[in-house]
Amino acid sequence: MSDRLLVSTRKGLFTVSRKSREWAISAVYFLGDNVSVTLFDRRDGRCYAALDHGHFGVKAPSLNSDRLGGDCRPRLSAKPDGYEEADVLGRPLDRSTARIWALESGGLDQPGVIWCGTLPGGLFRSTDHGQSWEMMRALWDHPKRKQWSAGGADLPGLHSICIDPRSSQRVWVAVSTGGIWFTEDGGASWTQRGNGMRAEYVPPEMAHDPVAQDVHRLSNVRQHHSACGYNIITVSSSPPMKAGHSRRSRASNPRASVLPLSFIRASPTRHGLFLRSRMRSVPHRRASLS
Amino acid sequence: MAKVVFTANIQRHVLCPVTEARGQTVREVLESIFAENFQARSYVLDDQSALRKHMTIFVDGRMIRDRVRLGDAVSETSTIYVLQALSGG
Numbered sequence: 001m002s003d004r005l006l007v008s009t010r011k012g013l014f015t016v017s018r019k020s021r022e023w024a025i026s027a028v029y030f031l032g033d034n035v036s037v038t039l040f041d042r043r044d045g046r047c048y049a050a051l052d053h054g055h056f057g058v059k060a061p062s063l064n065s066d067r068l069g070g071d072c073r074p075r076l077s078a079k080p081d082g083y084e085e086a087d088v089l090g091r092p093l094d095r096s097t098a099r100i101w102a103l104e105s106g107g108l109d110q111p112g113v114i115w116c117g118t119l120p121g122g123l124f125r126s127t128d129h130g131q132s133w134e135m136m137r138a139l140w141d142h143p144k145r146k147q148w149s150a151g152g153a154d155l156p157g158l159h160s161i162c163i164d165p166r167s168s169q170r171v172w173v174a175v176s177t178g179g180i181w182f183t184e185d186g187g188a189s190w191t192q193r194g195n196g197m198r199a200e201y202v203p204p205e206m207a208h209d210p211v212a213q214d215v216h217r218l219s220n221v222r223q224h225h226s227a228c229g230y231n232i233i234t235v236s237s238s239p240p241m242k243a244g245h246s247r248r249s250r251a252s253n254p255r256a257s258v259l260p261l262s263f264i265r266a267s268p269t270r271h272g273l274f275l276r277s278r279m280r281s282v283p284h285r286r287a288s289l290s
Numbered sequence: 291m292a293k294v295v296f297t298a299n300i301q302r303h304v305l306c307p308v309t310e311a312r313g314q315t316v317r318e319v320l321e322s323i324f325a326e327n328f329q330a331r332s333y334v335l336d337d338q339s340a341l342r343k344h345m346t347i348f349v350d351g352r353m354i355r356d357r358v359r360l361g362d363a364v365s366e367t368s369t370i371y372v373l374q375a376l377s378g379g
Contacts, residue, residue, distance in 0.1 A: 055344040055374040056303060056333040076337040094343065096336035 006047065008035040013049050029063060039103035043111060048130055050100030050116075058100050060116060062130045073097065074116045074124035074133040077140070087120075087156075088149045097122060099153070104161035107168025117158030121148050121175055125187060139173075139181060139190045147211050151176030160218035174218035179210040292319050292368040296330075299374060304330045306372075316347060317360035319370060334372055346375040 005016040005023075013035045015027035029035075034052040041048070047063040059073050076095050079085075085093040099119040106113025106125075116124040116133060122140055124133040139145065148156035157176050164170035169186040172193065180194035194210040206212045292313065296306035306327065313319035324331040336342050341357040348354070348371040354362040364370065 053303065053333070055342065056300060057336065057342055059332070073332055075332075079338060094336075095338055096340075096343075 006038045006040055008038045008049070010034045013038055036100055037103050039105065039114070041105045041114070043105055043108060046129060048103050048114065050103060052099055058097055058118075060100055060103070060130055060133075074100065074118055074122060074135070076122050077135050077137065085146070088147060093120060093155075095120075098155055099157070101157045101159045102161050102173075104163065107163050107165070110168050113168075115161045115163070115171070117161055117173060119153055119157045120155035121145060121158050121178065123158055123161075123173060123187070136187045136190075138183075138188055142181075142190055144192065144211050145178070148175055148178035151214055160215070162218055162220050165220070172218060174215040176216060177212070177214040179213040180215055180218060291366060292364045292370055294319060294323060294370045294372065296334075297371075297373045300330070300333055300372075304333055306330050306333075313364055315360060316349060316354055316356075316362045316364055316370065319364050320360065320372075344375050345372065347372050 003018040004026075007014045007016055012031040012033060013029040014025050015029075016023050017026035030049060030051060034054070035049050036052050036058075037050045039048040040046075048060060049063060051059045051061070053059065057073065074097055076097055079095050085095065087093050097118045097120075100116060101119055102115070102117030104115040104117075106115065110127075112127055112129045114126045114130050116126070118124070123136040125136060126133050150156060156178055158173055158178075159176055160172075160174040162172040164172075167184075170182070170184045171187065172180060172182050174180050179192060179197070181190050182193045183190050192210045194213055194215070195208075197210065197213045197215075198207050199209075199212050199214060200207065201214075202209075202212050291310040294309045294311060296308075300306050304327075309323050311319045311322040313322055320334065324334075334342060334345060338358075341347060341354075341360065346353055347360075347362075349362055349364055350368050354360065356362050
């Protein structure tokens, strides 16, 4: 168990450390600033914080960088002169990064690579520890990106980034609301994933459309006792649910898989990771990630 | 040269002292400053190089109208204030 927590808040980044039996705040960064997400990179010990300065925009500095306060922001590419875009509600889309909503380390074979997900849905990758960012144009320019809708915020949010530990070129991301997207070439091309999920809040003919799914979280779950080593779990608004997930089913499927679940509480046991729902279970359907 | 004054609130993030710069438009004046103070640029301009949504600029007491191209005219004796906009109620 770790002895240190990094807690991102609207009032700063707090490091909470365990001393004997008690936890106490041991360090404070960006006091008074809105820290939307923090990443501790286990590969090299660096720490990255996403800041929302309101009037002054968003930044993603590394706490270890001497460029703190510089222009270390994921920046959407310049729009063509005269080009205007509206969101699915017909509102003008402000083509500017409004919030950093996900930070993720690249693979073990990619030192310095950091991924970044944002509102209004831009995905970025840095190869220099966040000093500069490259926008993943293939995802932004995908025709279905314009079908992404706002979830809990005013803009679509790319909130989850999962790197395949067996191949760093394989990456899944999830959008609220825009479903799950996958690349197997490091971001050069993207395809929609997540067939089998169901959204209850849209017209019936759209309920199984992968791009209509409001995925809340996509996460690598590492298994110490599993043959496949990990699974990818999704949590979304209203897909079919399953009360438990056996070690056998994971081992029989060495490919990454996704379990569409709702309001999930995950509990590690000696039999593996069990996923429980506080809601009534319905027949399970496996959604497709691969 | 035009005189440019940045809001005091930006100073805790990036140093922006009162500066004099040449230019016939707000864009020309600001880009002249940002060429020397690159870090300050993203605190004032957005991803498309337009004025940030909740920022405002006054030239000789008048709020600029062209927030995208920053084409409002500036004279040799102008004073430009770069400030946070008052938003909400």
